[in-house]
Amino acid sequence: MADNEKLSMIRHSMAHVMAQAVLELFPGTKIAIGPAIENGFYYDFDLPRPLTDADLETITAKMKEIIASGVPFERKEISRDEARKLFADQPYKLELIEAIPEGETISLYTQGSFTDLCRGPHVKSTKELHADAFKLLNIAGAYWRGSEKNPMLTRIYGTAWTNPKELRVYMDYLADIEKRDHRKLGKELDLFSLHEEAGPGLVYWHPRGARIRQAIEDFWRSEHYKNGYELVYTPHVGRSWLWETSGHLGFYKESMYPPMEMDKSDYYVKPMNCPFHIMIYKNTKHSYREFPFRWAELGTVYRYEKAGALHGLMRVRGFTQDDAHLFVTPDQMDDEIIEVLRFSMFMLHSFGFEDIHAYISTRPEHSVGDPEKWEAATAALKKAVEKEGLKYDIDEGGGAFYGPKIDLKVKDAIGREWQLSTVQFDFNLPERFDLTFVDKDGTEKRPYMIHRALLGSLERFFGVLIEHYAGAFPPWLSPDQIAIIPVGESAYEYSKNLEKRLKGEGFRVVTDLSADRMNAKIRNAQKMKTPYMLIIGEKEMAEDLVSVRYRGGKQVNGVKTSDFISEVHKTIDSKEQI
RNA sequence: GCCAAAGUAGCUCAGUGGUAGAGCAGCUCACUCGUAAUGAGCAGGUCGCGGGUUCAAUUCCCAUCUUUGGCUCCA
Missing domain, CATH: 3.40.50.800 (Anticodon-binding domain)
Structure with a gap:
């Protein structure tokens, strides 16, 4: 058996042991689901009272008892009616039973006093679990079945391994993550701050952080000129006309800062740069001879992110995208995508990221634009990724409604993945703004539009850099060299x-x-x-x-x-x- | 937005129903130094903000803001 299957069985079994411990300690608890996950397991409970960290210790002690008792995990198959009867007082389990397709076997796993509705598999007995190779990590809220319309349950996360040594290695890894935390290093190295009283999710770059940003921006600008881009500057606010035309007011109003009224018009702070670059495009009539256009801007945008979503530099309300928009003719598309991807790889390598993985997202169920164009664009993305020799995964139907995309994720110094670059086709905005160019045959045609960001946002990229280097930047980026x-x-x-x-x-x-x-x-x-x-x-x-x-x-x-x-x-x- | 926890000096944290303490940082003075902390002194806080209970609230209760861990979301 593969090691990871064994580990996954151990973790899943640990989840059951934890559920048993919780039920014994907190009678009346309703149990939901408890799967194995990467590095560990969790179980969701509906508890009679909120848990504290002290409870985790009590639960841990009880789990150790259960493991020491060496009880077997026994599988039993039962009928749907029997299952309904058995879990009569467990509403979440009843809901799960109803969701099992007709004809599929319903199985139970029992260890000691605890029986769970479960597909398995599990270890043979708690003897295969190591009482010193697991640790309960934290308590969190989680929606029943992942929907915010459902009640919030209490989730306990734990980690579990085959032996204490592996656990120690993992705990060291967690300690390393804590040491690299950009919020902590940001304070210690005096790089940036956030100020609740001045508005959450808005970043202040201190002189030492600004030096790093300058180094990044200088490099970014000169490389863009070298790579055939023009740099543009556009306003921070725009009249509602712009956002109505772009469709943002229809689809994303919730995520925009509310309007400012002036001269009987509503002005909105920009959540994206694209409509502004489009205005530049629309300023004159274009010939196929001028193509392609590559316009880049370090464009600062503001989005109303939900309060609970904010996180240091990684998720903020105001950030600067290293944005660019490419307007290309259909026959330039393949080469342009290849070039964007190559440029992107060059930038990421320059910042010390070597391990890069691509994710291609294709047409979702609800989409705009001609399916043939989608096909061609998706093919161009695949071709570019293959040409770069990148490993890639395809997320079928995972694209935005307006076009397919490639996302690049980099692995940092300790193996965590961060999404940085994104290259997206847009079949929506050229239609909405009625973009055209005059082709060789004298007729007006629609250009292809491509959005791309290489670093993503400077704030987030800065956060990733801090964690990647644990604050010890290479000299070219160091605030003080x-x-x-x-x-x-x-x-x-x-x-x-x-x-x-x-x-x-x-x-x-x-x-x-x-x-x-x-x-x-x-x-x-x-x-x-x-x-x-x-x-x-x-x-x-x-x-x-x-x-x-x-x-x-x-x-x-x-x-x-x-x-x-x-x-x-x-x-x-x-x-x-x- | 939801569940839970937290908010005390610039930072890291202790503490209490009778209006607060440490270390580091800061300032002053002395020391003038060879590869990870020289010493002494001084100063610094409406105990997140707003209500309530109480003779008295930083402490108990309620509300609110923010942060943290997750969930949901992330054009």
Whole structure:
């Protein structure tokens, strides 16, 4: 049997053991479902009272008892009527029984005092479960059957493994995630903040965060020009006419900030950049000879995200998309998609993401646009992904109503997937805004429109970068690249001049002239994860040397300053990590 | 929006029905230092905001905002 099947059986069985423990401790509890999931399991309960973290300990202790008792998991098949009778006081189970198709077997699994409606499979006995290889992690709310129209149940999440060592490895992984948390690092490294009193979900980029953003934006802009894009700037608000035409007021009004009334018109803050780029397109009549158009903008948009959905930089209400819109003729489509994908891969690689996976989403049930166009566009997406040699999955029917798309997800340093790039066809807006171009034969035709974002939003991308690098950015992105640390006051003057010299090279440099001892200065620079620390004392001053302490702890003393400068240039230019 | 928990100094956190405390950071002074914290002193808080109970509320209750963990959502 494959290891993951075994693990999944252990986890599923653990869920049953937890349900037994909860029922014994909280009589009258109604039970819902309890599957194995990635790394663990959960079970949903309708409890007589809310749970506290202390209850998790009690439940854990009870589970250990059940595991120690070594009871078998016994399977039994019964009729639908028997099942109804058995679960007469378990309304959620009754609902599940009714949902089982006629003719399908209904099976039960029993261990000790607990019987659950369950397809299985399970381990043979609780002897196969390890009392020290599981941990209950948290209590959360979850809608019955995942619908917000249904009652909210209490879900207990746990993790389970075959042995304590595996559990420890997983717990270490969770601790690593906590250490990398961009919200925590954002504070510690003084990168950004959010202010509840000034409006939730709105990001303040501090000088050190802004330096990173500048580095990203500078690179982004110059690469866009190199890759045949034009950069545009568009307004932040637009009259309701724009949003009525685009259809946003019809479909997405709930997610837009409410209107501002002025001169008897309603103005809306933009939730997307596309209608503005379309206005530029519509400004003149276009010939096929001008195509393709590639217009990019770091466009700041505002969306009303539900209060409970906000999360640090990852889900915010105001964010800047690295947006671009391509207007192409049908015969340019294939090449343009290939080019966008290649560009996208280049950008992601530049930021240190190597493991990239593509997801293609195809036409959903309700869609606009000619099915043949959908076919052609989807084929173009597949062709591009294959040409790039990317691994990909297809989400049949998972596209937006207006067109198929490719999403790229990257794996970070600890294996978590983040969606960054997206390339989407749009068969809706060109119709709604009646976009045309004059083709070779003199007739007016409809251009293809493609939306794409390479980094997604700068806020979210920043969050992902922080977590990927755990705050230790490669020098080209580091807020401070070099920290100068004079050994004593006698080196202050020299250090200030060295700072000037290094800044002249274009480096981001800070000199620590505080009253702290040298050791404390090193500690502070280290805590800020500054890549290079230069220790300056008598020896260095006398011979134009620097003593380099690298972020990793390595020291190289007596380096010629000019050698250090060329080394840093090389590292920054190549975007290497140190 | 829903379920649950939390909100005390800039940060991390302790604490109590009789209007608050630590460490770090900050400021001042002294020390002038060779690879992860020099020492002493000072200052800093309407205990998220609004009601209620009480002689008295930061503490108990209600409402509200925000945050956290999830759920739902994410054009």
